[in-house]
Amino acid sequence: TLTIQADKPAHPVSPMLYGLMTEEINYSYDGGLYAEMVRNRTFHHDWSGMQHWIVDNAGDSAATIKMVAGDGPSEALLDSMRVDITTATDAAPAGVRNDGWWGMALKPDTTYEGSFYARGDLGSVTVSLVNNTTGRVVATTTVDGITGDWKQHTFSLKTARIEASANNHLLLSFKKPGSVMFQLVSLFPPTYKNRANGNRTDLMEMMAGMHPKFLRLPGGNYLEGDTVEERFDWKATLGPLADRPGHRSPWNYPSTDGMGLLEFLEWTEDLNIEPVLAVYAGYSLKGTHIAAGAHMQPFVDDALDEIEFTMGSADTKWGAVRAKLGHPQPFPLHYVEIGNEDNLDHSGSYEERWPQFAKAIHDKYPNLKLIATAPVKRGLQPDLIDDHYYKRAEEFYTMTDHYDHVPRTGPKIFVGEWATREGSPTTDLGAALADAAWMTGMERNSDLIEMSAYAPLFVNVNPGGMQWESDLIGYDAAKSYGSPSYYAQSMFAQYLGTEVSQTQLTGGVHTRFFTSVTRDPAKGEIYVKLVNGSTDPQPLDVKVEGAAVTGPAAVITLKGDARTATNSIDDPTRIVPQTSRLRTSAGIHHTVPPLSVQVLVLTAK
Numbered sequence: 001t002l003t004i005q006a007d008k009p010a011h012p013v014s015p016m017l018y019g020l021m022t023e024e025i026n027y028s029y030d031g032g033l034y035a036e037m038v039r040n041r042t043f044h045h046d047w048s049g050m051q052h053w054i055v056d057n058a059g060d061s062a063a064t065i066k067m068v069a070g071d072g073p074s075e076a077l078l079d080s081m082r083v084d085i086t087t088a089t090d091a092a093p094a095g096v097r098n099d100g101w102w103g104m105a106l107k108p109d110t111t112y113e114g115s116f117y118a119r120g121d122l123g124s125v126t127v128s129l130v131n132n133t134t135g136r137v138v139a140t141t142t143v144d145g146i147t148g149d150w151k152q153h154t155f156s157l158k159t160a161r162i163e164a165s166a167n168n169h170l171l172l173s174f175k176k177p178g179s180v181m182f183q184l185v186s187l188f189p190p191t192y193k194n195r196a197n198g199n200r201t202d203l204m205e206m207m208a209g210m211h212p213k214f215l216r217l218p219g220g221n222y223l224e225g226d227t228v229e230e231r232f233d234w235k236a237t238l239g240p241l242a243d244r245p246g247h248r249s250p251w252n253y254p255s256t257d258g259m260g261l262l263e264f265l266e267w268t269e270d271l272n273i274e275p276v277l278a279v280y281a282g283y284s285l286k287g288t289h290i291a292a293g294a295h296m297q298p299f300v301d302d303a304l305d306e307i308e309f310t311m312g313s314a315d316t317k318w319g320a321v322r323a324k325l326g327h328p329q330p331f332p333l334h335y336v337e338i339g340n341e342d343n344l345d346h347s348g349s350y351e352e353r354w355p356q357f358a359k360a361i362h363d364k365y366p367n368l369k370l371i372a373t374a375p376v377k378r379g380l381q382p383d384l385i386d387d388h389y390y391k392r393a394e395e396f397y398t399m400t401d402h403y404d405h406v407p408r409t410g411p412k413i414f415v416g417e418w419a420t421r422e423g424s425p426t427t428d429l430g431a432a433l434a435d436a437a438w439m440t441g442m443e444r445n446s447d448l449i450e451m452s453a454y455a456p457l458f459v460n461v462n463p464g465g466m467q468w469e470s471d472l473i474g475y476d477a478a479k480s481y482g483s484p485s486y487y488a489q490s491m492f493a494q495y496l497g498t499e500v501s502q503t504q505l506t507g508g509v510h511t512r513f514f515t516s517v518t519r520d521p522a523k524g525e526i527y528v529k530l531v532n533g534s535t536d537p538q539p540l541d542v543k544v545e546g547a548a549v550t551g552p553a554a555v556i557t558l559k560g561d562a563r564t565a566t567n568s569i570d571d572p573t574r575i576v577p578q579t580s581r582l583r584t585s586a587g588i589h590h591t592v593p594p595l596s597v598q599v600l601v602l603t604a605k
């Protein structure tokens, strides 16, 4: 029997409990959320050179491509692609194609907005979208006005009644001999809320479905970079795309920085959530750290500027920069994280770095909550500590009570990265069950655990798309799906009450059986979360004291027939929540199915 003392709450639930954490890993932005369709749009020859650009000459036409250094439309983009066409006619044009991020996803009756910088003696270029298999041109247009001076040209490509697929490429074609240079060749589909330089609609909708309260950005390891030079240098991610040089990410592929700081912040705005801003704190992954003191001061100033860019009014220096970029309204910022996983800096330098950052930020912004990434003895005490847990299912089952025993006298906890690492590329039902068990512990301890975020959030499931196994949401260029863990998260966050109810669980209970009960008195609802990680059904009577339950309960169930059962890009909805009803008039007698996560929504006044 599960007895719920509805009128005796143990403590409030942290309203910030569930959020998102992302970084550039597994092609999360380029090749993922960031909707750019052209791969290697800026020809960074020190990373991937001409990769994904392929000469595609029709008939007897002839053209070659090569990188030209020191010639581009901006200081940031000085290495360009030169196309030399020796033979080409209207009937047999020469061409160069881009194969996209494992293809280019096209839909019927849709307009794609493109642009490129070019200079040359050709006058015009034909731009087309072409089906890889049939060679059929599904959209085409001509860009005129190409001269000897670098200039940006824009174009639109509209598809007709085609079949939706990712099996397409972009073709630039040339109908006469000559030479032309290209830089920043770009193509976007319609984006979420129609933002220019925006995000994929399907992935934004999937995140909205998780009912998050915040986004921790920009990482993760991506904040730190392998070296100081490869950190997320936010100032180099602002403004026109032609002014963004991009940088190498620690997950071994280049980042265009099309997803720059302002785009991250607009992402939070579009989901109506708040940013949790992680500032670079002078430590990079290969072990270098900046010595605290005078050497560190420019990095501290940079963090202060970044905070001002985020939350300062348009009258401040960096708030004015944000306003000039089109966003006069400050973003709501309440949490700043100093560094990432500084517990891995075995030199112990965080003990010196933290006080310098924390004092400077606190002096200027005393109301911000500061998050440390390791326990600290010196300087200001952090408001929160960011704890990370990547575990196997059996480990999580044994540690759901971990925070029950942590004293409430120190900083609050941000479980800033956690996941059950089982299943690939996305997690399976067995992982989702252990995730749910762990979440019951987080909810029960949400007087201490103020926030949490699963990681990693995204994975591009194409071969070569994954650097880290066991992720939450998978996708290719055209489609996306949620893992069973995604649905467990969504259920827990959707039915989050405002107070944790006191409960007692008595009688015969299987191992791997976990509960969490929260209540929202204003809504008149009690949420009973039940996790049965065993292969046996779990009979359960639910007794509510201190409130009258009325009407049938809604029962939301996520279950499957094996721990390895999962969703995939080709079978995206095998394990998804189903809703049923449960009578409550003669008492709540219920059986929790094997291998299941359930939420009972009780109407109780």
Ligand code: AHR
Binding pocket: 023, 025, 219, 220, 221, 222, 340, 341, 417, 455, 456, 468
């Ligand atoms: O989420 C993957 C990585 O795990 C993050 O980049 C890092 O913070 C952690 O070690």
